[in-house]
Amino acid sequence: MRAGPSQEEIRRQNLGALLRYVHVHGATSRTELTTALGLNRSTIGALTADLAAAGLVTEGAPRETGRAGRPSLVVRPESERVYAYALSIEVDRLRAGRVGLGGKLLDQREMRRPHAVSIAETAPLLAAVVKEMQESVPDGSVYVGGGVAVCGMVRREDGMVRLSPNSGWLDEPLGEVLRGQLGGDRPLAVGNVADLSALAEHTRGVAVGCDNLIYVYGDVGIGAGIIAGGRPVTGHGGYGGEVGHMVVHPNGRPCGCGSRGCWETEIGEHALLRAAGRERLLGPDAVLAVVDAAGRGDASAQTAVRQVGEWLGFGVANLVNIFNPEMVIFGGTLRHVYLASAAQLRSRLNAMALAACREHVRLRTPKLGNDAALLGAAELAFEQLLSDPLDAAP
Amino acid sequence: MRAGPSQEEIRRQNLGALLRYVHVHGATSRTELTTALGLNRSTIGALTADLAAAGLVTEGAPRETGRAGRPSLVVRPESERVYAYALSIEVDRLRAGRVGLGGKLLDQREMRRPHAVSIAETAPLLAAVVKEMQESVPDGSVYVGGGVAVCGMVRREDGMVRLSPNSGWLDEPLGEVLRGQLGGDRPLAVGNVADLSALAEHTRGVAVGCDNLIYVYGDVGIGAGIIAGGRPVTGHGGYGGEVGHMVVHPNGRPCGCGSRGCWETEIGEHALLRAAGRERLLGPDAVLAVVDAAGRGDASAQTAVRQVGEWLGFGVANLVNIFNPEMVIFGGTLRHVYLASAAQLRSRLNAMALAACREHVRLRTPKLGNDAALLGAAELAFEQLLSDPLDAAP
Numbered sequence: 047m048r049a050g051p052s053q054e055e056i057r058r059q060n061l062g063a064l065l066r067y068v069h070v071h072g073a074t075s076r077t078e079l080t081t082a083l084g085l086n087r088s089t090i091g092a093l094t095a096d097l098a099a100a101g102l103v104t105e106g107a108p109r110e111t112g113r114a115g116r117p118s119l120v121v122r123p124e125s126e127r128v129y130a131y132a133l134s135i136e137v138d139r140l141r142a143g144r145v146g147l148g149g150k151l152l153d154q155r156e157m158r159r160p161h162a163v164s165i166a167e168t169a170p171l172l173a174a175v176v177k178e179m180q181e182s183v184p185d186g187s188v189y190v191g192g193g194v195a196v197c198g199m200v201r202r203e204d205g206m207v208r209l210s211p212n213s214g215w216l217d218e219p220l221g222e223v224l225r226g227q228l229g230g231d232r233p234l235a236v237g238n239v240a241d242l243s244a245l246a247e248h249t250r251g252v253a254v255g256c257d258n259l260i261y262v263y264g265d266v267g268i269g270a271g272i273i274a275g276g277r278p279v280t281g282h283g284g285y286g287g288e289v290g291h292m293v294v295h296p297n298g299r300p301c302g303c304g305s306r307g308c309w310e311t312e313i314g315e316h317a318l319l320r321a322a323g324r325e326r327l328l329g330p331d332a333v334l335a336v337v338d339a340a341g342r343g344d345a346s347a348q349t350a351v352r353q354v355g356e357w358l359g360f361g362v363a364n365l366v367n368i369f370n371p372e373m374v375i376f377g378g379t380l381r382h383v384y385l386a387s388a389a390q391l392r393s394r395l396n397a398m399a400l401a402a403c404r405e406h407v408r409l410r411t412p413k414l415g416n417d418a419a420l421l422g423a424a425e426l427a428f429e430q431l432l433s434d435p436l437d438a439a440p
Numbered sequence: 441m442r443a444g445p446s447q448e449e450i451r452r453q454n455l456g457a458l459l460r461y462v463h464v465h466g467a468t469s470r471t472e473l474t475t476a477l478g479l480n481r482s483t484i485g486a487l488t489a490d491l492a493a494a495g496l497v498t499e500g501a502p503r504e505t506g507r508a509g510r511p512s513l514v515v516r517p518e519s520e521r522v523y524a525y526a527l528s529i530e531v532d533r534l535r536a537g538r539v540g541l542g543g544k545l546l547d548q549r550e551m552r553r554p555h556a557v558s559i560a561e562t563a564p565l566l567a568a569v570v571k572e573m574q575e576s577v578p579d580g581s582v583y584v585g586g587g588v589a590v591c592g593m594v595r596r597e598d599g600m601v602r603l604s605p606n607s608g609w610l611d612e613p614l615g616e617v618l619r620g621q622l623g624g625d626r627p628l629a630v631g632n633v634a635d636l637s638a639l640a641e642h643t644r645g646v647a648v649g650c651d652n653l654i655y656v657y658g659d660v661g662i663g664a665g666i667i668a669g670g671r672p673v674t675g676h677g678g679y680g681g682e683v684g685h686m687v688v689h690p691n692g693r694p695c696g697c698g699s700r701g702c703w704e705t706e707i708g709e710h711a712l713l714r715a716a717g718r719e720r721l722l723g724p725d726a727v728l729a730v731v732d733a734a735g736r737g738d739a740s741a742q743t744a745v746r747q748v749g750e751w752l753g754f755g756v757a758n759l760v761n762i763f764n765p766e767m768v769i770f771g772g773t774l775r776h777v778y779l780a781s782a783a784q785l786r787s788r789l790n791a792m793a794l795a796a797c798r799e800h801v802r803l804r805t806p807k808l809g810n811d812a813a814l815l816g817a818a819e820l821a822f823e824q825l826l827s828d829p830l831d832a833a834p
Binding site: 056199201208209257258270274275277278279280281282283284285286287288289291292293294295296303304305360363364365367368369370371372397398399400401402403405406407 | 450593602603651652664668669672673675676677678679680681683685686687688689697698699754757758761762763764766791792793794795796797
């Protein structure tokens with residue numbers, strides 16, 4: 047219903063579009079930008095000059111092309127100079143990265159996370175890592191903001207973690223605490239790890255150009271980042287995508303959420319390890335060990351993988367009927383389970399999903415691997431800058 | 441990634457925004473339009489003049505307001521003059537309407553539909569009704585296009601019905617056949633009945649202002665129209681929302697789709713009538729009779745309603761976890777079942793859905809009743825006009 051924009055709004059919109067283009071696609075010639083953005087050469091020149099003056103892009107000669115004629119100048123994002131901090135709070139580890147404009151990981155740290163440690167204990171650990179990374183930031187660099195990925199349900203507006211069962215967190219003000227710890231006046235946004243991984247894979251991973259996708263992220267818990275019609279499905283409060291609590295087995299096992307027979311109880315790490323007779327173990331290494339053992343012919347491991355693969359296909363078929371996606375991506379430790387049961391999953395999908403809903407669906411593993419959450423968190427941090435570059439640039 | 445629009449694109453965008461505003465909100469004063477669209481008085485005046493010249497709106501004095509001062513002119517959509525045809529192919533009936541700009545039902549016909557009649561037989565029936573309505577169209581009226589709602593899976597791009605189990609249709613070119621029958625050069629678009637009912641309730645029904653909603657439409661089959669972040673979730677090919685084929689009961693009854701234990705097998709009309717010991721009956725009257733009998737204390741009817749209500753809550757809880765909606769609407773004959781089991785459904789939802797996902801969800805019946813599909817089909821027909829009024833106006 048909004049009316050068309052004013053002249054000044056258009057200029058800002060164009061600045062954002064140009065900056066977003068080089069952020070996503072990397073170095074781009076003026077000629078390409080003219081075509082991609084549908085603007086004339088002089089407008090592209092003026093916009094580039096504004097962004098360069100703000101220190102967000104540089105302009106220079108292209109690498110040798112071997113073609114004759116005067117080459118078009120190339121616009122590059124200031125990846126070494128303009129950066130965001132990206133943090134990821136996962137079940138068993140904490141990750142932190144410094145990410146340059148254009149999605150370049152400039153620095154990265156990782157540490158084991160003691161089991162179920164509180165937010166009050168987690169925030170100082172992350173703040174310390176950020177401080178450590180800060181020491182090697184070159185002079186003249188520009189910090190635009192921070193993004194945090196967390197395995198839990200996050201209230202979009204303020205980064206309150208409403209529930210993170212596997213961390214034992216309930217209504218914890220993660221956004222507020224981290225903003226206090228990190229200080230500074232730049233924004234800090236918090237998002238769910240599956241949502242942010244989906245965003246990263248959609249922006250610069252396996253799902254580039256794919257506007258309807260489901261990223262199923264699994265470790266102990268299961269969640270999905272869903273993109274429909276090119277836009278994230280976040281729901282009313284930001285809690286959409288809780289596919290792990292879709293009940294698939296009405297008389298199934300009790301789930302940590304209070305319900306019973308949730309998808310998570312059939313395909314989460316506990317389910318696989320229990321089925322393999324290894325219920326005392328936990329974590330990515332234990333999951334990988336079961337998958338490896340199945341590959342080597344261990345009968346109980348094979349049964350476990352088959353059983354979980356069956357339920358994995360079951361839930362995916364439901365989601366395919368509901369969303370008619372082009373791609374389903376399996377991340378976290380679910381990646382290994384998917385790879386070990388792909389054929390079976392596909393046959394379950396064919397049996398259960400409607401032909402029209404599944405006919406174009408591709409099943410994939412993430413391209414960005416463990417970096418997806420950090421890169422997605424960085425996308426969150428860059429969003430304000432990309433929407434309105436001159437207003438958000440410090 | 442698109443760059444900002446040109447001057448001419450902005451003018452068209454503004455014309456569309458103004459026309460859409462009065463289409464949705466009805467007669468609106470220039471003063472209100474200025475505020476709502478964020479444009480100045482002279483721009484609103486110029487846009488209104490253009491739309492009036494194209495015969496899409498009129499401008500005139502408001503009704504007496506009782507307030508002092510010179511009243512602001514009021515812009516009205518040309519509801520009597522600019523119209524679309526809307527058709528709805530339902531399990532047991534065919535509906536046809538002539539709908540004026542602004543969503544006004546100018547004329548409406550309805551007929552029983554013989555069971556499972558083919559597309560080749562259905563299209564001439566609809567064409568005949570349209571022709572009949574045509575006879576009473578005033579001179580000088582302007583036809584902008586047609587929209588069709590159908591209970592089935594529809595390919596967005598050309599209106600091919602991929603599957604409509606309860607009509608026995610598989611890959612039937614409904615759009616093409618109807619375009620041939622109706623003739624003319626205006627566009628004709630086809631959509632799923634649940635998708636279009638959701639669109640209508642979102643535009644001018646119970647879900648106005650509500651950007652995350654699920655409209656569960658049920659008769660023999662079950663489907664949903666889903667709106668997330670204010671935009672319809674259609675999926676890659678247009679087949680999203682097939683929630684009736686979400687499996688809720690792994691060892692349940694065989695479903696017409698080839699799978700087993702689909703939600704439809706537990707909450708569709710067959711399930712209710714079977715549970716009530718009335719499996720020989722079918723249709724809205726039979727459903728209503730069971731619900732009435734339950735209200736009068738009939739034990740087997742009560743059991744049937746309770747059982748279906750239980751499964752209704754089960755599936756809604758799954759959808760609430762997946763979408764975190766603000767509203768779930770129950771349409772078709774499911775409306776009666778919902779009303780008879782609302783308390784039970786809510787308690788099932790509270791037990792199964794995550795607190796954050798369900799905390800703001802309202803359960804509702806449609807406001808537009810049986811007109812929702814026709815009004816939604818008309819929205820589809822008006823879409824092109826509203827996107828670019830001068831280009832689409834005949």
